[in-house]
Amino acid sequence: MKAEPKSPPPPIPPAKSQYVGFWDYFSTCFLPFQDIPLPLKEMHREVCETLQKVVLGQLPQYKFVIINIAPRVGKTLIVIALATWMMAYFPDSQIINTSLSAPLAEKSTRLIKSTMEAKWYKTLFPWVGLGGIQKANEFDTNHNGKVYGAGVGGTIIGYGAGLKRPAGGFINIDDPSNPNEVLSHTEAEKLHFWFENTIIRRRNSSTYTPIILIAQRLCDYDLPGYVMDKYKEQTLVIKFQVLVNGESQFPETITTEDVMKTKEVNPFVFWAQLQQEPIIQGGNLLKTDDFMLYDADSTSIKWDKKIIVADTALEVKEANDNSVLECWGKLGGKAYLIDQSWGKWESPELLANYKAFYRKHHVPGNPITRCTVENKASGIGLRQQLNREGIPVEGIDRTKDKTTRVQEILPYVVTHQVYLPRKATFLPAFLAECARFRADGKHEHDDQVDTLCDGVWQTLGKPLSILDVIGGKGKTA
Numbered sequence: 001m002k003a004e005p006k007s008p009p010p011p012i013p014p015a016k017s018q019y020v021g022f023w024d025y026f027s028t029c030f031l032p033f034q035d036i037p038l039p040l041k042e043m044h045r046e047v048c049e050t051l052q053k054v055v056l057g058q059l060p061q062y063k064f065v066i067i068n069i070a071p072r073v074g075k076t077l078i079v080i081a082l083a084t085w086m087m088a089y090f091p092d093s094q095i096i097n098t099s100l101s102a103p104l105a106e107k108s109t110r111l112i113k114s115t116m117e118a119k120w121y122k123t124l125f126p127w128v129g130l131g132g133i134q135k136a137n138e139f140d141t142n143h144n145g146k147v148y149g150a151g152v153g154g155t156i157i158g159y160g161a162g163l164k165r166p167a168g169g170f171i172n173i174d175d176p177s178n179p180n181e182v183l184s185h186t187e188a189e190k191l192h193f194w195f196e197n198t199i200i201r202r203r204n205s206s207t208y209t210p211i212i213l214i215a216q217r218l219c220d221y222d223l224p225g226y227v228m229d230k231y232k233e234q235t236l237v238i239k240f241q242v243l244v245n246g247e248s249q250f251p252e253t254i255t256t257e258d259v260m261k262t263k264e265v266n267p268f269v270f271w272a273q274l275q276q277e278p279i280i281q282g283g284n285l286l287k288t289d290d291f292m293l294y295d296a297d298s299t300s301i302k303w304d305k306k307i308i309v310a311d312t313a314l315e316v317k318e319a320n321d322n323s324v325l326e327c328w329g330k331l332g333g334k335a336y337l338i339d340q341s342w343g344k345w346e347s348p349e350l351l352a353n354y355k356a357f358y359r360k361h362h363v364p365g366n367p368i369t370r371c372t373v374e375n376k377a378s379g380i381g382l383r384q385q386l387n388r389e390g391i392p393v394e395g396i397d398r399t400k401d402k403t404t405r406v407q408e409i410l411p412y413v414v415t416h417q418v419y420l421p422r423k424a425t426f427l428p429a430f431l432a433e434c435a436r437f438r439a440d441g442k443h444e445h446d447d448q449v450d451t452l453c454d455g456v457w458q459t460l461g462k463p464l465s466i467l468d469v470i471g472g473k474g475k476t477a
């Protein structure tokens with residue numbers, strides 16, 4: 001009996017030197033052929049170039065990648081395109097695609113499949129074809145690759161992602177949380193459980209299979225927050241804010257006017273979904289409503305005392321705190337934040353900024369009466385340089401932990417003895433950091449809180465205790 005002829009093996013993908021980079025593919029192939037009107041930004045390039053490095057195993061120290069972007073700016077399209085690019089050059093890849101619900105995950109999976117069936121795709125990548133599995137939420141390739149889609153909490157048993165090598169696939173989580181349930185700790189815990197007991201267990205290689213989470217931030221304990229907290233050293237985080245230097249970066253989606261209105265009406269949504277910096281609802285130790293605001297021109301006030309406090313960062317990496325300079329004044333037994341300057345500055349820039357800040361506020365009739373900086377590596381060097389140039393700066397030692405220092409100045413805040421300039425451009429960021437400060441230390445930055453403590457303590461004297469407040473010493477006149 002004559003044997004059935006075997007079907008020829010699928011063509012082999014080209015050599016690595018012939019690859020089209022993911023950004024070029026996304027911007028010149030995927031979007032134009034999909035006829036999707038997405039105004040491309042530098043943000044899209046950065047995301048594409050980062051994701052390419054991640055899926056090719058060029059950033060092996062990161063097992064989790066979090067990209068925080070506002071809604072409706074193309075993040076879902078990027079991960080759909082990433083799957084089709086991956087299959088073009090590594091058609092044996094194993095990919096799991098998840099989203100908030102099964103229908104959304106199926107929709108994304110269908111778009112991946114329809115892209116790979118398109119004439120333009122087949123022309124560019126003739127070696128890739130579909131296999132025998134053709135379902136709404138699953139399909140395979142002629143190289144034994146597979147894409148499987150599932151909603152949050154859905155069944156993924158029996159499916160895996162990645163191979164035991166770099167460039168073998170990935171797990172994508174696209175906006176897994178429902179904004180309407182964002183403040184439910186029960187729902188958040190369910191999502192955390194699903195991540196730990198389902199998603200992480202679906203990696204065919206914990207070494208080579210990255211988990212990509214692209215989502216808008218919703219609150220401090222959402223899934224991105226959980227992953228950043230629990231897997232900090234293994235997580236690469238990239239975030240893009242809508243409002244930068246007072247202008248919307250995505251005016252086609254949300255105008256600057258609408259962004260500012262959101263900020264005014266719902267600051268919780270503004271800081272989380274638009275700025276990717278969620279605040280703790282209602283605050284934590286520091287309640288932003290306890291701060292008083294003032295409108296007077298600080299240059300017209302004759303201060304009883306005027307000081308500069310500084311908090312200097314050890315490094316200028318993205319994850320590190322900023323260096324902060326603050327000018328505080330005392331008037332009538334109350335502390336007033338007069339001005340602030342902050343940024344990620346190398347040593348020469350820090351020195352120049354401090355001198356300019358000092359000259360701005362050390363004026364005839366209203367001089368600076370004291371300047372301090374913490375006695376740590378960067379602070380000591382700054383103090384020595386400034387002293388040599390005739391600016392008297394003292395070094396101070398912070399011997400107490402941050403939470404204790406906040407608790408010591410808290411009575412002044414809750415009794416409305418700390419005033420902030422209402423129209424200052426730095427005020428929203430200052431208040432947001434105060435609101436995010438947590439007693440358990442699980443906050444990202446506290447550089448402005450550090451200088452707040454220094455400013456209040458040094459203007460008003462000995463820190464109050466809660467007994468002082470109960471006894472009446474903290475009451476305002």
